[in-house]
Amino acid sequence: MTGRSAIGIDIGGTKVSGALVRDDGSIRHRLQRVTPHRTTSPDVVLATIVGLVRDLLVAAEQDQHGPSPGRSGTSTRPDALVSAIGIGAAGWVSSDRATVVFAPHLSWRHEPLQERLAAILELPVFVDNDANAAGWAEWRFGAGRGEPNLVMITLGTGIGGSLVVDGRIQRGRFGLAGEFGHMQVVPGGHRCACGNRGCWEQYASGRALIREARAIIDTRSPVARELSALAAAEPGGLSGPMITQAARGGDRTATELIGEIGQWLGVGLANIAAAVDPGGFVIGGGVSAAGELLLGPARESYRRCLPGRGYRDEAFISAAELGNDAGVIGAADLARSALR
């Protein structure tokens, strides 16, 4: 049955977002919860998801039949309200889209999420990596529309990645394809949460931006005066958006810091181009809010690092279009398309 909405859930490190998503990718309702702390039981995370889905089902029923005050839950069968539930999780998902193998920000280790949720919710459930969900959304409805071979990079605290080829997410043999952020770009470089050194995400991410900004503030150099003042004024300390704002306001050091992240972004994109040769890259995530301050230097270093430049066609590098909604839109649409 086409035309029915699907529910997309995006489980991030700090919040769980849910949305009722139409089959054209537009959002009818959206809700949000705080992500349970990583030390809580897997059951708490499960209960959070179930609560979000049930509230979205109530919203879907009210859309169909109008509000029914005083009643909790729905009286319509769930599968008459939505077609499927898609989960995008910040973690490693098995290639059969059933199990979250490992989620660093949650308490999941080999969590059979599909089975448990489907039993409770009586709806088809598909689990995916959050970066896969976002990449799928940009490919279907966003900046990657029409490109048969697309890579999406999500620049947040770390780096998320996904690859769509001929209308299919490339999951790899064990479900772990697209972990571009853990490609080593500097031998013996900065330590990464994955246990290695020199991973790309230690050089081209929000974490890298803040580390470098702090390093220059620590030098007490006059060039860091504005950043230093910003950091001192904010109880939470320096954040990525603060650096971006300083760069937008013309601060040269902030602009250079973002430019350096952009240069490393370009290095990694050239590495990905060597490996999988996409037709385009879509760059999303919080850091991408810096726009051309980031993407300009990225394109420049990409062109400098691309093997065979001058003898070959080159992929486009574009800003994502769907912002924070990409995760829920993609999770819902991936679930819907898995039904077909």
Next chain:
Amino acid sequence: MTGRSAIGIDIGGTKVSGALVRDDGSIRHRLQRVTPHRTTSPDVVLATIVGLVRDLLVAAEQDQHGPSPGRSGTSTRPDALVSAIGIGAAGWVSSDRATVVFAPHLSWRHEPLQERLAAILELPVFVDNDANAAGWAEWRFGAGRGEPNLVMITLGTGIGGSLVVDGRIQRGRFGLAGEFGHMQVVPGGHRCACGNRGCWEQYASGRALIREARAIIDTRSPVARELSALAAAEPGGLSGPMITQAARGGDRTATELIGEIGQWLGVGLANIAAAVDPGGFVIGGGVSAAGELLLGPARESYRRCLPGRGYRDEAFISAAELGNDAGVIGAADLARSALR
């Protein structure tokens, strides 16, 4: 018509190999020519290929009808003798498998090889990258049999690569996927023929092995005594096979040099695993003759660099099985399977 043989041609930097290949991957006849120098006209390379194909067609006809002395060429229609011709070229091939975009060792720039050969030979022709052909052969008939998600790495002077997913070579948007050798692993590292610095193939290839061996010989260190003597005794200077032989004979420095290449091999394989997550790697090419002297250290460093090790399944790393025949076998079989 199944059961007919196909012709595979492998155009390398130094020689052009051709073979009549049965549909089980076995070889009925093989022939070889010297690769025309890169300064000669594209027409000379074309004539070399045409000559090889015609000689193989004569061999195919003699298989069917017995020898016919005194007659040159064939009297049977070519398409009654073989089903198709596959070309594997050491160069960049467009994603429609028609044109060699750029071949560093030949004089081809945007050479419409498919069209020109098909017109002359009156047979279906498919052009592919030589590493794709070798990878396909190992996946169909060699060390990668049965693995749905396979990466093959050819360690020769440089590094060739290919990726097979669910029975299809992944060519990328512009036909250039699998150029793993040009992923940057050392910022500001050794210069590469591609114009960049720090490419993987400058650290894990035959060229790297010889460069490092020469460097240690130049130090006049006592540890290089045996390698030094070998190099002095050979008019052509030190070669990869000489280093391998010294290592096999127990020379510790030669063993260490090959081990270092293996370690860099493992670093790059872990990078590829992060990006595309294959179920297995097959390692071929001249350098792979070092066997476990190379693959042991490669597996060790792969396991040390693999993101999420301990929480995930790991790909196998195996030696190739088809040796120098992989190119012709794969080119022939790719052409045959393109007909279906």
